[in-house]
Amino acid sequence: MITIDKFYIDGQWVTPRSATTMPILTPATNAQIGVLTLGNGADVDRAVAAARVAFDSYGMTSKAERLALLRRLAEVTRERLDDLARAITMEMGAPATMSRDVQADAGLGHLLAFIEALEELEEEETLSNGDLLSREPIGVCGLITPWNWPVNQIALKVIPALATGATCVLKPSEHTPLSAQIYAEMIDQAGFPAGVFNLVHGDGPTVGAALSRHPDVAMMSFTGSTRAGSAVSRDAADTVKRVTLELGGKSPNLIFADCDLETRIREGVAGCFYNTGQSCDAPTRMLVERSVYDRALQIARQAAEAQEVGDPAEEGDHIGPLFDGIQYERVQKMIRKGIDGGARLLAGGPGRPGDLPPHLQSGWFVRPTIFCDVTPEMAIWREEIFGPVLVITPFDTEEEAIALANDTDYGLAAYVQTGDEIRARRVARRLRAGGIHVNGRDAGYGSPFGGFKQSGNGREGGRAGLEDYLEMKVCPPFAN
Known part of the structure; x- marks a missing residue:
């Protein structure tokens, strides 16, 4: 029986403030394979505080420093692809071949595309009028991912946050915690500074809503149903944070x-x-x-x-x-x-x-x-x-x-x-x-992914995916 009773916060595996648990089931047989501890608002506060402190230094890192960390993450991802695939098969039922060749591999494919996009991104440029335009990380990001493509969606949100110098708190689907736990281990093994990435397990109405409403979260990125996406937008409205949504379809x-x-x-x-x-x-x-x-x-x-x-x-x-x-x-x-x-x-x-x-x-x-x-x-x-x-x-x-x-x-x-x-x-x-x-x-x-109408707003992947995590700042030329 698998027991997940630790969250990854401020570079450490910590005991949650909440004691609420739920079973982890495997859809192939509907058998229980584990137990997951679900977080609460106090766990979110703790993770956001760590991310906020980490942003002060990580937000000032150079592109070269971040690229080195991402390249190390790519090495770790290659080493853990089989572990990710096995977890995905157990927790959401994707067949073994697809889990390995597509579901898990997406974590590496998106990462390599983001590395290429970051290499090409001009974080500072001089405009035709002489003003200096800077692209800077937005701050602390709340990331909510679904169960159907668990690693694919984690990669599409976590990697651009880390690539741009933002920090983040990830709330994966409570139904697919195994692959998310492995991903946190990968981030830790790659050597990202403490507090840059944080993982809190929990459900949408509790942990998801606490993230969306948190005054110290600058951006929410959500993938899931249109109904839940609307709830995230409403919760985020009072603090006027940026919200990107990847929702449903009927293609x-x-x-x-x-x-x-x-x-x-x-x-x-x-x-x-x-x-x-x-x-x-x-x-x-x-x-x-x-x-x-x-x-x-x-x-x-x-x-x-x-x-x-x-x-x-x-x-x-x-x-x-x-x-x-x-x-x-x-x-x-x-x-x-x-x-x-x-x-x-x-x-x-x-x-x-x-x-x-x-x-x-x-x-x-x-x-x-x-x-x-x-x-x-x-x-x-x-x-x-x-x-x-x-x-x-x-x-x-x-x-x-x-x-x-x-x-x-x-x-x-x-x-x-x-x-x-x-x-x-x-x-x-x-x-x-x-x-x-x-x-x-x-x-x-590396191509932008996202939709029109009630399929959401914003784009994930490549250059467009990086831009969602950036703010723009303009300064005039220096003069005495």
Whole structure:
């Protein structure tokens, strides 16, 4: 049984002020694998105080000093990738191959991209009018990360804070504390000064709210649901701190008849199901040109039926369980809404897969599911399901496809599949989303990630991710 009863504050592993605990569960079997102590407001105060003191010196470090620390962190990250991967598989159910090659590896990929961005960043420059512009760290940052991509999101928030000279307090999801604990060990091993990075475990209403309201926190960066993001913004409002948000999505995937239909449909289905559908930018709405609609449905059904679901501890390209029982019930409810709402069930449906081995039958596994003939008034079209559930609808014209794609409160990502480069660029220009994926190609590490509308504000990754943690100061030229 794993026991996490220490927080990382001011360079030390300390006993929390709170004695409240919760079980750590593994979604593959719903068995308890550990116990986590949850923090409270006093723990937050202690961590913020350490970060505030550390900022006085760390905020004045040179870029060269910070780059040296980040390069050392990269060495440590390489050494701990397998540890991170095992933790992610245990705590949130990502299959072993994906945990190692994608989930854990993101911690290194983002770090290397931030190092490159920091190398290129001009922290001081002379403007055309002769004034001096300085880019300086914002101060103490409160960082709240989710369970679905735990290391990916920790890296996207912690690294730019450390890179710019800011200090931080991390509140990871209380449901994925194992990988966060390892990340704190990595920061310590890399030699960052005491108080620069602090870790407090806890829930959103207690620790998250205390961070968001704290007068000594200059910035909040949050990734999670739109509802929780709104709460962070409200809590931060009284102290007028900067808030960056990476929230939900209901991303469209536009399939034009001139694309490589077989390849792009199969990629689209796999992309929706990837990480068991628990990705905010997953292509969950497939819009297909009517002339190839019937063929697309055949390909999609075959892809869904071929999608394996299995033990996350095993290597392979299968998908694992949903994260927990609450998420399982939500996905089941949405599948039932789809059926009751009149959508045609093309593949999958309610319940668990029928071929699970006995030791996994208490886990939160679901059937990969596809609905077709979905219309915009249906709940499964409008609401983020966060499971391996794809909805498909036809369109007749490019104008209709764009209108349907933009018919959402979200705007995190959009996908375009076409053999016509001019059309790809024309359609991409009109899609209201922060990231456009074309013909199976995704953006790389270092590109800005974030969304329009209720998908949030601010950008993570690379140069844009650094800028969110910087303030700008202008001074005129010196004169006697």
